[in-house]
Structures are given as C-alpha cells and as structure tokens.
Amino acid sequence: MTTIDSLERFLEVELQAWSGKDKTSKSIQRGPVIAITRQPGCDGESIAKTLAKKLGLVLYDWEIVEQIAKDTHVSQQVVATLGEQLRSELDDWLTGFGGTTRLSSHEYLQCLRKVLFTIAIHGNAVILGRGANFLIPSEKKTLGLCLVAPIEVRTANIMQTLKLSREETLKHIVRTERDQRLWIRKYGHADVNDDINYHMVINTALVTEETIVQLVKEIVRARS
Numbered sequence: 001m002t003t004i005d006s007l008e009r010f011l012e013v014e015l016q017a018w019s020g021k022d023k024t025s026k027s028i029q030r031g032p033v034i035a036i037t038r039q040p041g042c043d044g045e046s047i048a049k050t051l052a053k054k055l056g057l058v059l060y061d062w063e064i065v066e067q068i069a070k071d072t073h074v075s076q077q078v079v080a081t082l083g084e085q086l087r088s089e090l091d092d093w094l095t096g097f098g099g100t101t102r103l104s105s106h107e108y109l110q111c112l113r114k115v116l117f118t119i120a121i122h123g124n125a126v127i128l129g130r131g132a133n134f135l136i137p138s139e140k141k142t143l144g145l146c147l148v149a150p151i152e153v154r155t156a157n158i159m160q161t162l163k164l165s166r167e168e169t170l171k172h173i174v175r176t177e178r179d180q181r182l183w184i185r186k187y188g189h190a191d192v193n194d195d196i197n198y199h200m201v202i203n204t205a206l207v208t209e210e211t212i213v214q215l216v217k218e219i220v221r222a223r224s
Contacts, residue, residue: 031057031124032142035132037192040176041154041161041169042130042204044147046159052126054213055220060119062129065112109187133197134188142223143216146198149205180221 034051038044045061052059113135119125120140127136133144151173158169171191184192195201199219202212 021089028120032224033120033123033136033140034126034143034145034216034220035136035141036126036145036147037133037198038129038147039149040173041156041158042147042149043157044204047126047147047204048126050209051213051216055126055217057124060125060127061185064113065119065127065130065132095154106149131184131188134184134190134192143200143219145216146195146199146201147204149202149203153205 008114031054034055036044036048036051038047048059048061051057112130116127116130116132116136117140119127120136133141133146154173155166155169158164158172159166162169162172164172181192184190190197200215202215204212207215
C-alpha cells in the first residue's frame with residue numbers, strides 16, 4: 001500500500017526530474033509508456049513491478065495515479081512540468097471529452113486525464129490500472145497490455161492474498177470486474193473485455209514473468 005509519506009517523496013523526486021528536462025526540445029529521447037489493464041487475481045501487480053524493474057522504468061500503480069488525480073494542487077504541479085506547446089496539446093485533447101462526465105466526477109476525471117497525459121509525455125513509465133489504456137492518447141502509448149487468467153487460478157490467488165473464503169472471493173471478483181467494466185465504458189468509451197483495445201493480451205497462467213518481460217522488450221524495441 002502506498003502511504004502519503006512515500007507518495008510525497010516519490011512525487012518530489014519525479015517532479016524535480018521532469019522539471020529539469022528541456023520541455024520544448026524535439027530531440028529528447030523519451031522512454032516507453034506501458035499501460036497495463038488486468039483482471040483481478042491474475043498477478044498483474046507483481047508483473048508490473050517486474051516489468052518496471054527489468055526495463056528500467058518507473059512504476060505508477062493505481063494508488064499513486066489516484067492520489068495525484070484527487071489532489072488538485074499536485075495535479076497542477078504535475079502538469080506544470082509540461083512545456084507550453086505540450087500544455088496546448090493537452091488542452092486540445094481534453095476538449096474532446098467535453099460533456100462526457102457530470103457533477104463531482106468531472107474535476108477528478110479531468111485531473112486524471114491530465115496526470116496520465118503528463119506521465120505519458122515524460123515516458124519511461126509502466127502505468128498499472130486507472131484506465132490508462134483508455135485515457136492516454138494512442139499515439140502517446142508504446143504498449144497497451146492486458147493480463148488475464150482462468151477464473152480458478154485467479155480465485156486461488158485472491159483467496160491466498162486476501163485470506164477470503166471461496167464464496168467471498170468469487171463475490172469480490174464479480175464486483176471488481178463489474179465496476180471496472182462500467183467505469184471503462186462510461187469514461188473510456190470502450191469495452192474492457194474487447195481484445196482489439198490492446199496491443200497484446202497475455203494469459204499469466206500460461207506465460208511466465210520472464211517470457212512476458214522478453215515479449216514486452218521486443219515490442220518496445222520494435223516500436224522505438
């Protein structure tokens with residue numbers, strides 16, 4: 001679990017690094033952006049950490065992105081690391097979502113889109129969850145990855161991790177998948193279960209972490 005203290009330290013380091021870049025230079029070699037969508041219980045968190053470590057990227061898990069988006073002041077600091085041209089591009093892109101959210105959800109969704117856009121611009125990132133596959137413009141994303149696994153495997157994993165009964169675990173999976181599906185449909189305007197929304201879909205019960213890392217490395221190299 002990401003604590004407030006660790007989040008503040010993380011952001012301080014990242015903001016300093018981002019602010020030190022030449023934001024207007026076209027010659028900057030920005031690293032890849034890997035967005036991960038995963039089914040509950042498919043070991044997505046562990047795989048995301050391994051990918052970030054092996055590829056030398058920064059992992060932005062859902063908790064970090066969520067906290068940044070909810071804190072308007074921090075969101076403004078994050079966006080401030082963009083150059084004028086990129087901020088203009090961000091504004092143009094956000095206008096395409098006018099009227100897609102209502103009431104109190106609007107500010108949060110705008111902040112979330114800004115945060116994800118900024119992370120993608122700076123690159124060198126593995127982003128886990130928070131609709132990154134659907135809220136980041138396709139041209140800013142190197143790889144959209146979806147991790148899945150059979151229900152029995154996912155059930156066993158969650159039972160062990162959360163110490164739940166089988167019945168409680170199945171309810172947890174159904175609720176989580178329903179919420180994810182509805183959220184992506186409402187705000188990402190897509191079907192989270194449609195394979196065409198991703199560059200690659202991997203069954204983590206059949207493919208090892210080592211193989212996943214090698215596959216991702218090859219795709220990133222081919223798209224760089």
